[in-house]
Amino acid sequence: MTQTTELETLVPGPGSLAGHRLGTPQQAGALTMVPVSGPAHRGFVPPRTGLKLSRVVGYGQVELANRADSGVAIVPLHIGYIQDRAQNHALCRSALLSAGQTLRFDDACCVQQSQGGHLGERDQWFFVLPLELRARALEMRGAADYGKLWGDIAALNARHGLARRGHLEQILSRRRAVLTRFQSRLELQPGQVGALFLLSGRFAGLEIAPDPRYFAEMWTALVCFAYGVAAWHAEPAPPDPAPYDLAHREDGRFEDGRFEDGRFEDGRFEDGPSAAGLAGVRGALDRDRSARLAEIGDRLAAAPAGPVELREEERHLDLRLSTVTGPQLAGQIVTDGDRTVYASLFAR
Structure with missing residues (x-):
């Protein structure tokens, strides 16, 4: 893996990503995911097993x-x-909760325009808002208007060929089987604490978690929904199938080169590839990985960032939650002194 300095340029302010490294890029259609490894910060609760939506107080008002x-x-x-049978909501901002604390969010947004009912003790699963909605949602933090994303959700549905309605479940639930393909095609790595996402070769987002368990519990929500929705829309058309020119005989042999006893007579594969051949393949793979990482670094360095504003929103002991806004970049970060322990930054 390669130490990166490019990630530092994406995280403004005093928070450092020293010790974080980029792994081998993985690609699924239009979506590229580069694993990020790094130090694990202790004392943080993972989002699925420790954080719960306890109740929906009213439209746009939820408690975690x-x-x-x-x-x-x-x-x-x-x-x-x-x-199940309750109003679906999403949050416009992050927050810091102590052990045992319950916090009410009055600036949540409904993402289901006409479904009534409130949450009881029912099964629930979480997502992260699709990339196309995130800048608008961040701008609307603090605004107590539960329908503030309906127009944007309706436009997003229309771009995907769905009914123009303020119902995000048209994508998240009814297209879930399509979106979860990104989870199966991109592999979460042992010790992974974050990921760099690129869409059609361009920076889409950087997600950093305090430790591998936290990130593993965020994995599906990020790869399938936060970035998978945009990747699905940008998915390239499948290539035309290559013509099948070789005549295949009924006995399983090709007319212009026979496979017999594991040997390909005309292609000179005899008794399997040699050690030198395997070393050459490994060398080619290493060179390809290095070239792809270098290309990603060049793209990040060339990406227009513009002036970025960092605004502190909340403090908890030594932790600082801040909002990042700029013409090309937005999101929120949590720092502990001079270390970045959490970041969710995305392209505008």
Whole structure:
């Protein structure tokens, strides 16, 4: 893996990403994911097992609880919940919750325009708002208007060929089988604490978690919904199938080169590839990985960032939650002194 300095340029302010490294890029259609490894910060509660949507108070008003006995819960930026027979909501901002604390968000947004009902003790699963909605949602933090994303959701549905309605579940639930293909095609790595996402070769987002468990619990929500929706829309058309020119005989042999006993007589594969051949393949793979990482670094360095504003929103002991806004970049970060322990930054 390669130490990166390019990630530092994406995280403004005092927070450092020293020790974080980029792994081998993986690609699924239009979506490229570059794993990020790095130090694990202790004392943070993972979002699925420790953080719960305890109730929907009213439209646009939800309560989240840190149900862990110890540790701080960093509420993931733009987390949303789907629940049975209740109004689906998403948050416009992050927050910091102490162990046992319940926090009410009065600036949540409904992402289901006409479904009534509130949450009881029902099964729920969470997502992260699609990339196309995130800048608008961040801008609307603090605004107590539960229908503030309906127009943007309707436009997003229309771009995907769906009914122009303020119902995000038209994509998240009804197209879930399509979106989860990104989870199966991109592989979460052991020890992974973050990921760099590119869409059609351009920077789409950077996600950094405090530790591997936190990131593993965010994996599906990020790869399938936050970035998978845009990647699905940008998915290139499948190539035309190559013509099948070789005549295949009924006995399983090709007319212009026979496979017999594991040997390909005309192609000179005899008794398997040699050690030198395997070393050559490994060398070619290493060179390809290095070239892809170098290309990604060049793209990040060339990406127009413009002036970026960093605004502190909340403090908890030594932790600082700040909002990042700029012409090309937005999101929120959590720092502990001079270290970045959480970041959710995306292209505008």
